[in-house]
Amino acid sequence: MNSRRAKSDGDGDRPVISRRRISESTIRRLSIYYRALSALEGEGYHTVSSKDLARREKLTPAQVRKDLSFFGSFGTRGLGYPTKELKTRIAAILGVDQTWNVGLIGAGNIGSALVSYKEFQKQGFVINAIFDNDQRKIGSNHKGIVISDIKDLAAEVKKRNIQIVVIAVPAAAAQQACDVAVEAGIKAILNFAPINLKVPNGVTLRTENMAMEIEYLSFTLTNHMRPIPT
Amino acid sequence: MNSRRAKSDGDGDRPVISRRRISESTIRRLSIYYRALSALEGEGYHTVSSKDLARREKLTPAQVRKDLSFFGSFGTRGLGYPTKELKTRIAAILGVDQTWNVGLIGAGNIGSALVSYKEFQKQGFVINAIFDNDQRKIGSNHKGIVISDIKDLAAEVKKRNIQIVVIAVPAAAAQQACDVAVEAGIKAILNFAPINLKVPNGVTLRTENMAMEIEYLSFTLTNHMRPIPT
DNA sequence: TAATATTCGTGAATGAATTCACGACGTGCC
DNA sequence: GGCACGTCGTGAATTCATTCACGAATATTA
Structure with a gap:
């Protein structure tokens, strides 16, 4: 009995998330970033660095940057990420920009x-x-x-x-x-x-x-x- | 005649954990095993193999064995794990044997x-x-x-x-x-x-x-x- | 009892996720 | 402009988790 995981989705091969396989942890953290950005926006921050975001959610700056980098380059070197725009981008990725x-x-x-x-x-x-x-x-x-x-x-x-x-x-x-x-x-x-x-x-x-x-x-x-x- | 090196005489059979860091995933799976064992007990199984447990919860047999091995040797080679006893052991590990x-x-x-x-x-x-x-x-x-x-x-x-x-x-x-x-x-x-x-x-x-x-x-x-x- | 079949327990190999480290780029100040 | 500083983006290194693979132990059958 060969119980190796069969790759049985050969029929309709969907265009699976264009690029790479995104880990479950990364997706969970996107939810975290999204909530943090909502708060930061309310607090009046126009930009936020990976360091700020990391400290706020008890993560590491590198992880924040790596997570976001899977989806594109949203930041500005020397400055950080534009709070509002990043929030919008993440909303689109998570699909919470719709009902x-x-x-x-x-x-x-x-x-x-x-x-x-x-x-x-x-x-x-x-x-x-x-x-x-x-x-x-x-x-x-x-x-x-x-x-x-x-x-x-x-x-x-x-x-x-x-x-x-x-x-x-x-x-x-x-x-x-x-x-x-x-x-x-x-x-x-x-x-x-x-x-x-x-x-x-x-x-x-x-x-x-x-x-x-x-x-x-x-x-x-x-x-x-x-x-x-x- | 023991061909394999005898267990290092120090920590041969310590039931206590804390030695190694138990991963969060392992603990979560213990909860899963616990629930599965409760069900299996109700279904009348006296023993269960890592293979059975794995198939039932969509895990791999090796993972089941590895997880359990962090806490002790509960199984019998050639037979599997005693359903009821393993359930009791896991309950004690998780702390759900008390109120x-x-x-x-x-x-x-x-x-x-x-x-x-x-x-x-x-x-x-x-x-x-x-x-x-x-x-x-x-x-x-x-x-x-x-x-x-x-x-x-x-x-x-x-x-x-x-x-x-x-x-x-x-x-x-x-x-x-x-x-x-x-x-x-x-x-x-x-x-x-x-x-x-x-x-x-x-x-x-x-x-x-x-x-x-x-x-x-x-x-x-x-x-x-x-x-x-x- | 001996031979065969199971299944555990675990070190080693592999794979995945995280962290490091550094080049590139942008800002701000003199 | 030129220099100092801050921060991103990302390949490489590292750490952590899972899977493999095999010896040892037990069960089962003849």
């Missing part, structure tokens, strides 16, 4: 919290459909959004042009919810259930496992380790 | 959701104090827990032996909440505010940034990248 329609599966505790989560809205992620399979919830109004039957997900996805689905159902129901979303053609899923979901090639899945983070804390407390900052 | 008292700052949407989050309770993380600075909320009862004034945090931490604090307040108030917790002697903080908090040495901070995860999705959609599984 994304988000569908939420699960109208429970976490789901409800996400509907009101300001940070999502601020970045252009708009939840405009909620799905559940509980007949008592279906039809009721939640923060201005009527809760739909999950059976109607495919139809709603099409009607509302939903591009991202957030799964906030119990672990036992998560895979099924995921399958429904995939079946409807969704290519990006954010999962809050503490379980490893299976998705086909071509679908991006991110799992937000809150239990994992708190277990990390319990590990450091238990082992009296020197803490590792985020 | 942790958790204080929650912020009785808003996210805070409320966390109080009801089953996975926390299941792993022994018990929220037994809630703090807020909104006078209208203070004194009211939330799922059986009376909401306290954040001014009383230090006293409650002592009284209830709280070891972990979860911050679920708006970004603008997060650093202040964090400072109060640190001042009260808390050594482990889980932060849900989308901001980089400053903590002194000796305090472990983990930040759960949900916006960052959804931005990752928007990045992949924007750049038509090949998805990277969680």
Whole structure:
């Protein structure tokens, strides 16, 4: 049994991110830079150096420069980066310069919290459909959004042009919810259930496992380790 | 006759960690193994091989073995790992074989959701104090827990032996909440505010940034990248 | 018991990410 | 202009993480 990783995407070879493979860490840091730049802009800074940015977010100047260099040359030697313009550029790279329609599966505790989560809205992620399979919830109004039957997900996805689905159902129901979303053609899923979901090639899945983070804390407390900052 | 060099007589079988630096990724995977083992135990497996575990969680067998080897030799050659015992061992390493008292700052949407989050309770993380600075909320009862004034945090931490604090307040108030917790002697903080908090040495901070995860999705959609599984 | 099949544990090899170090370029001052 | 200084952009060096590969130990079967 040859279990070497098959490169089975031979069919439609997409123009994968033109240049090089960008590491996950780099993308995460872009989010960090983006937030920092928003703050710096508010504080009135017109330019910012890699050193400033690094100190502010506890990174190294070299890393900031290297990360940004994957996407272009945005800085001016001797001066730094233009705050506002860099923010705009990063927004375009991350895709937060547009509005994304988000569908939420699960109208429970976490789901409800996400509907009101300001940070999502601020970045252009708009939840405009909620799905559940509980007949008592279906039809009721939640923060201005009527809760739909999950059976109607495919139809709603099409009607509302939903591009991202957030799964906030119990672990036992998560895979099924995921399958429904995939079946409807969704290519990006954010999962809050503490379980490893299976998705086909071509679908991006991110799992937000809150239990994992708190277990990390319990590990450091238990082992009296020197803490590792985020 | 021992052909291989005998283990250096010094640290032959030390169960204690701290020798080598354990990487963050390894700790995260321990959480994954722990959850997988719980499931496998429920499914009736008495033993599990690194291969099984790896396939189940989309990792490699070598990585599973390497991760576990940092903490000891738990397996039996030719057979695999004893499911139940390994689970117990990992629980001890992660510190989820005990109850942790958790204080929650912020009785808003996210805070409320966390109080009801089953996975926390299941792993022994018990929220037994809630703090807020909104006078209208203070004194009211939330799922059986009376909401306290954040001014009383230090006293409650002592009284209830709280070891972990979860911050679920708006970004603008997060650093202040964090400072109060640190001042009260808390050594482990889980932060849900989308901001980089400053903590002194000796305090472990983990930040759960949900916006960052959804931005990752928007990045992949924007750049038509090949998805990277969680 | 002996022969074969599994699977662990781990040093070595490889690969990936981070940091270093320096040339190039721009600013600001005299 | 000329000089001193600051900062970017990036190949090279380094550090860190993952995977390979194989000996040792155990299970299984005949």
